[in-house]
Amino acid sequence: MTRRQITGFSNPTIKAVRALREKKHRKREGRFLAEGLRLLTDARECGRLPELLLMAEAREAHPLLDALEVAVAAAGGDVIEMPEELLAKVTGKDNPQAVAGVFAEWDTRLEALDRNRAPLWLVAQAMRDPGNLGTMLRTADAVGAGGVILLDDCADPFSVEAVRASMGAVFTVPLAQARWDDFLGWLRAGEGQLVAASLREAVPYRGAPYAAPCFVMVGNESRGLPEEYEMACDLRVTMPMKGRADSLNAAVAAAVLAYEVLAALGD
Amino acid sequence: MTRRQITGFSNPTIKAVRALREKKHRKREGRFLAEGLRLLTDARECGRLPELLLMAEAREAHPLLDALEVAVAAAGGDVIEMPEELLAKVTGKDNPQAVAGVFAEWDTRLEALDRNRAPLWLVAQAMRDPGNLGTMLRTADAVGAGGVILLDDCADPFSVEAVRASMGAVFTVPLAQARWDDFLGWLRAGEGQLVAASLREAVPYRGAPYAAPCFVMVGNESRGLPEEYEMACDLRVTMPMKGRADSLNAAVAAAVLAYEVLAALGD
Structure with a gap:
């Protein structure tokens, strides 16, 4: 297994990776950055390799890190070593994790979803805060949601902040x-019940007639959902x-509703 | 009513206010910074004036801003006008709100709480993220909690980030x-049931025998609660x-549990 060494900040690979902290570069390259052994191990176990x-x-040596390195090399990926300070500059954290990876983004079209794979789905509309978005992905994992659907102009789920807040759920x-x-x-x-928290012609969320597949939708942090969306x-x-x-905070509202739906539709 | 004008960044008042973005200065001064007309109006309506x-x-002129200015002046406070760019530097935001206030911190000792004022309380242990902490305050407001109790080394609830995430609930x-x-x-x-999410000798959270006053406790974002705390x-x-x-995200877990307790103990 070959490892490249990089020592300088002016290296073109380093510049390209560092640029992935900005959305425009992520979109252009179709690549994103994730950091931390736990996150990268979650990714590996889901078949996503950097x-x-x-x-x-x-x-420090770690068997999971060895496993990761072996898997990346076996899949034809690159492994690069660098001083800790350089890694910190790449990921933009004062206390960087000892490992980070560059991943190719994947297909996020609706058509790739199978609505019958789970009774519960989460939908976010114009959610602007990457931390909220990551938290919602994490909640989706916990409730066994079929997936998360991002509507309109949401924060980028592949931003460093969203990936971090998702605790691996983005993978x-x-x-x-x-x-x-x-x-x-x-x-x-197809089949599907669209549900939102609302003050318009609404029933109490406890004991409401939820039905699978149930799509729980929350809106923008400041404005909530457009009236047209609620009425649909x-x-x-x-x-x-x-x-x-x-x-409530949008990610909190999604979670409270999601757990209610989970209880209603049976664990 | 007199208004002072400040035009320069080197003004000592500006320097002192700007320093309140750092915890050590907040602690030394016993003062904190909050921004935005909505937040400051919430504060005013709760009897907290900057x-x-x-x-x-x-x-832009706004009747709530006028009300705020009158109330601050009547209470003997200072009102200062400055260029927008200067206000942006003080609050550290690119898009500053048109108004900010410096508040004196208040008594946050346990002894100031009346446990019988509400059936539900939230407790956070070593919660490090100011956004989570502010979100938890916001949830506490929504569920009508008696209050929030911060244990051990939590983030500062008077930080700009926590105040902002609380959407006024800090007041x-x-x-x-x-x-x-x-x-x-x-x-x-006194009376009080301490409840935590746990994997140790635990019962399902739905239908658990909650009793008022119920103290719902969540732990640190990475480590959770110490075993000793769970066992207590x-x-x-x-x-x-x-x-x-x-x-789950700690603020999300607190909210899901809090809404369950609220339903169990009767709205």
Whole structure:
């Protein structure tokens, strides 16, 4: 197994990897960056291997790291060692993990989803915060959701922040990106109940008539869902709001609803 | 009503306010920074007024802003106008809100809490992410929690990030900070059921025998709760984890449990 060594910040590979922290470069290259042995091991176990594996020279030996290196090399990927400071600059973290990887993005079209693979799905519309988006992917993993569908202008699920907040779920949870009209067309071409938290003609979220496959949708952090989207839902539910505010964090609202649907539709 | 004008970044007031973005300065001064008309209006309606109100010169007139300015002046506070760019530097945001305020911190000792004011309380142990902490405050407001108790080394609830994520709940939700031993002593000196999500001798979280006042506790983002803390709980509950991961985001876990307790103890 050959490992390349890189020592300087001006190396073209380093520059290209570092650029992946910006969305425009990710889109152009169709590549993204993920870091940490746990995340990369989750990816490997789901059959996702980095094309490029970056390791700090001064790392502790670990059998999972060995397994990762072997798998990447066997798949024809590159393995590069570099000083820890350089890895920190690439990933933009003060305390970098000892390992990072560059992955090819995959197909995130709606058509790649099988709606019958699970009774519960999560849908986010114009969710702008990558931390919220990653958290929602993590929740989707926990509730065994079929996948997460991102509508309209969401944060990039392949951003470093979203990947990190997902705790690996970006690799394990099927993901689709679509515009609202396309999503609605896809949804109505088959079975599926669209549900959202709403104040308009809504029923209490506990004991509501959820039905599989159930698509739980939450909206933008500031504006919520457009009225048109809410009115297109098959079921609108309300959650108790006993304080001064009239809303929850979007990722929190998705999780509370998702666990309710999970309980209703049977574990 | 007198307004001071500040035009330069070297002004000592500006330097002092800007320093409040750092925890050590907040602790030394006993002051913190909050921004945005909505947040400051929430604060005002809860009886919390900034000692110092900072306004962008080029702001749009708004009756709530007028109300804020009148209230601050009437309470003997200062009102300062400055160019938008300067306000942006003070708050550290590219798109600053047109208004920010400097508030005095308040008493966050356990002894200031009345455990009988609500059936549900949230407890966070060593929660390190200010966004999670703010989100938990926001959830506490939504479920009508008696307050939020922060144990051990949590993120600072008065950081700009936590205040922002709380969407004003930092002003509306009672808050206490304590070490574990002191908290446990306080808890056991009266009624109170301590509940945590756990894998040790736990029962399903749905239908568990919750009792008021119920204290729902979540742990650190990476490590969870120390075993000792879990074993000191009156009730340990499990939530379905159907994916690869064995945990949820801490603020999400707190919210799912809190809504379950709210349903169990009656709205």
